[in-house]
Amino acid sequence: MSGNYVEKIKNFLSESRRVLLVTRKPSWKEYKLAAKITGLGMIIIGTIGLLITMIGYLVMGTGL
Known part of the structure; x- marks a missing residue:
C-alpha cells in the first residue's frame, strides 16, 4: 500500500x-x-x- 504512494510521489516529482x-x-x-x-x-x-448586488437591493428593497 505505501509503495503505491511512494511511486506516485516519484512520478509527480x-x-x-x-x-x-x-x-x-x-x-x-x-x-x-x-x-x-x-x-x-x-x-x-x-x-x-456590483450589478448583482444592485439588482438584489432593488428587488429586496433592503440595504447591505
Whole structure:
C-alpha cells in the first residue's frame, strides 16, 4: 500500500522536474499582456458582482 504512494510521489516529482526544465521567463511584452488580461478580468467580475448586488437591493428593497 505505501509503495503505491511512494511511486506516485516519484512520478509527480519527475513530471514536475520535466515541466520546470521547459519553462522560461516571459518577455516584458508577454508579461504586460497577461497583466492587462488579468486586470480586465478583475474589472469584469467586479462589475458583474456590483450589478448583482444592485439588482438584489432593488428587488429586496433592503440595504447591505
